[in-house]
Amino acid sequence: MATIIKSYEPTFWDKLYIPALVQGLLVTFKHLLRKKVTIQYPEEKLIPPEGYRGLHRLNKDANGRIKCVACDMCSAACPADCIDIIPGSSPWDDGKERYPVSFEIDLLKCIFCGFCEMACPEEAIELTEIYDFSDYTREKLIIDKDGLLDVYDKTKDKNYYSNSQNLTIKE
Amino acid sequence: MPLLKIDDLEIEVKNGTTVLEAALENGIDIPYYCYHPALEIVGSCRMCLVQVEGMPKLQVSCNTFVGEVPPERKVDGNFDMVVQTQNDLVIQERKNILEFLLLNHPLDCPVCDQAGECYLQDYSFKFGNAHSRFDEDKRVRPNEYLGSQIVINHNRCILCSRCTRFTREISGTSELFVDERGYSSKIAALEDRPLNNLLAGNVADICPVGALLSTDYVHKNRIWNLQKKSSVCQDCSVGCNIDAFYQKRKIFRLNPRENQDVNGYFMCDIGRYGFHRFEDLERVARPLFKSNGIFSEISWDTAIEKISNKFNGAEEKVAGVVSPFHTNETNFMLGRLIKGIIGTFPHIEDEEITYPSGFRISSDRSPNKRGMHDVCPSIVDDLASEINDKEIRVIYILDNEIDKEIDETWNKILTKMDFIVVQAYAMTRLAKSAHLILPGLAPFEREGTITNDQGRVQWLRSVLPNNGESRPDWEILNLLYKTGERFSDINELMKGMGEQFPSYSGMTFFKLGDQGLPLNGNLKT
Incomplete structure (x- = not known):
């Protein structure tokens, strides 16, 4: 059986409205005296917490070469199917046989779940703290191998947002 | 006809059938590497060990034949042979054998082209240990070209000798052999006769691990990205049955498909690499x-x-x-x-x-x-x-x-x-x-x-x-x-x-x- 809920009947005290007004203003003045939490984006940037999943990067090894071996584990694990790898035999002959000839991530498809970095056996792909990478065309949001390696260079010191260079507003 | 009991299954088999064949035909899974239906039996991988009642040690099922025994020697007065394939002893023994096979096998599945269709990977997952107890350094050897199209990765090889038997029995050219002895054994081609016959591509197919690789497919794609369709080879009038592996609009490789009336288990390299000539053609798309x-x-x-x-x-x-x-x-x-x-x-x-x-x-x-x-x-x-x-x-x-x-x-x-x-x-x-x-x-x-x-x-x-x-x-x-x-x-x-x-x-x-x-x-x- 359905229950009938009666609407709230305002009392005389409620109908005065002035106490409610004072209550509300009290909250406002309380916050006026507290420390401000607003960040003046984009002049100021929020530094995300450790473990934040933002833009991807492809790591480099000690010799400065791409760590990825194009094993396709990330694209197999990817639920959004946004990673496209073309593998090939590597130009180096010191044991690293395989490397990605092309490595593309469609950032518009990506859901930033982090499965790719979990699947990676070489710790080659990682999600960084970068969250502001909007652009004007869809094509520019397909990031390729060089782009991903650039992200590594920018974020390897973990100071992407504290680094003043990156704080300048791009046109 | 001898009566064979495998686990709980009682089957009548032909005189002279091996236990492995009888098991596979009846849907009982026994792991194996060196056995291949088209090749001679060697029993070198020891992966197909089973327990046969009345025999003191475990037997390799690929080389254990079922035959009629006199009535007084029948097991339970009824069976000619009773085989256990899933008991604790057999499972433990598989684990031990895999540990031996994996001693020198590198953990390079991410770069190995066999990954995804590798028996060693599958069986390690199913029967093997999660961790290796081998603390010493693994044996490392560089890759070698056995012929113009075939590369061998010695580290991955488990010496099942399928490839050497193939060149001896199927192609009859005998280019491959097991070089040296014991721990130093490796597959090698004769110096004056590299593996360049027209059936060479098959050795990469029959290799149960990623040791023998066809240069045509090496590092091209991963097997789980490819779709498979059965078709027929169109490069000569034999019409070998094939499986074509493709992704989107591109064929990546052709593998032979079993058909005893046409090609058996194999195909030649003319057909195997023949599909490349249809790539990058100037196609006609409209009248x-x-x-x-x-x-x-x-x-x-x-x-x-x-x-x-x-x-x-x-x-x-x-x-x-x-x-x-x-x-x-x-x-x-x-x-x-x-x-x-x-x-x-x-x-x-x-x-x-x-x-x-x-x-x-x-x-x-x-x-x-x-x-x-x-x-x-x-x-x-x-x-x-x-x-x-x-x-x-x-x-x-x-x-x-x-x-x-x-x-x-x-x-x-x-x-x-x-x-x-x-x-x-x-x-x-x-x-x-x-x-x-x-x-x-x-x-x-x-x-x-x-x-x-x-x-x-x-x-x-x-x-x-x-x-x-x-x-x-x-x-x-x-x-x-x-x-x-x-x-x-x-x-x-x-x-x-x-x-x-x-x-x-x-x-x-x-x-x-x-x-x-x-x-x-x-x-x-």
Whole structure:
């Protein structure tokens, strides 16, 4: 059986409205005296917490070469199917046989779940703290191998947002 | 017939069957590496150990034969042999064997091309330990080329000796052998005789791990990205059964598919790498009409109308050229359409090769010569002189092959023609000489039946999707018929073909199935 809920009947005290007004203003003045939490984006940037999943990067090894071996584990694990790898035999002959000839991530498809970095056996792909990478065309949001390696260079010191260079507003 | 008990299953098997074969046939899974149905039994991997009642130690099931025993020695007074494949002792022993096999095997599945179809990977996952107890350094050896197309990664090799047995027994060339002894054993090719025979590609297929690799496929793709479709090889008239692995619009590799009546378990390298010549072709995607020496795109309707106009009234003056590279259905349609004369291209002959195992590469390097002659019995021998005699001015050609030179006789024929129609999938030399090009399908796009030189009809399945506006070859010819004479689909067409040629009657794709059927009347049943 359905229950009938009666609407709230305002009392005389409620109908005065002035106490409610004072209550509300009290909250406002309380916050006026507290420390401000607003960040003046984009002049100021929020530094995300450790473990934040933002833009991807492809790591480099000690010799400065791409760590990825194009094993396709990330694209197999990817639920959004946004990673496209073309593998090939590597130009180096010191044991690293395989490397990605092309490595593309469609950032518009990506859901930033982090499965790719979990699947990676070489710790080659990682999600960084970068969250502001909007652009004007869809094509520019397909990031390729060089782009991903650039992200590594920018974020390897973990100071992407504290680094003043990156704080300048791009046109 | 001996009565065999495997686990809970009681089966009667033929005298002399091995336990492994009996188990596999009856759906009991016993892991194995060195056993291959086409090769001699060696029992070197020890992976298929089972417990046989009455025997003190575990036995390799691939080399344990079941035979009739005298009544007083029967187990439980009933069974000739009782085998346990899943008990604790067997499972523990599998674990131990895998630990030995993995001693020197690198953990490089991410870069190994076998990953995903690797028996070592599968069985390690199923039976093996999660951690290695081997603290010492693994043996590391550099990769080596065994032949021009085959690379060996010694680190991954488990020395099952399938490849050496293959070269000894199937190709009969004996290039591979196990070099050195014990811990230093490795697969090697004879110094003066590298692995360059035409069956070499098969050793990469039969390798149960990623040790032998075909340079054609190495680091190209991962197996789980590829889709598989069964088809038939079109590089000689043997018609080996194949599996084509493709992704999107590109074929990555061809593997042989078992068919005991045609190719056994193997295929030759001509067919294996033959698909590359259809890549990067200048494809014809829409009907093209030549005016003033320049081709321009026209619609299908206009193209068909133009041909019908030429054909109408002069039906006796049209020559048709059928091709041994096309399916029976296409050739039949053209043969039925053309009232004038039917000719074909000169045959592509090459060396006939037969290996000691009976594996054969036919001298006829076209897939469907026999089928073509079956469904077009009126093919003339000397097309050029017949054309002269009958004063033929219109010719309809099913294009034969890519990049074929046009020889003298053909040049003469072509210059005489007022109107040349070529049904092609690429801009071949022949297509360039045409007045009208109709875009048909490339070899791995076609569907239909082909007949091999032994008279076996096989289902040629399309692997790749059609390109652009191109249409199936039989469908194009279907459009040239009068409305009442057309077939509604390919099944109707096959029925019609059977009515005219009784040896093909009763044929359907469903009946042909994966293995095909011989022509000698078996199609009807």
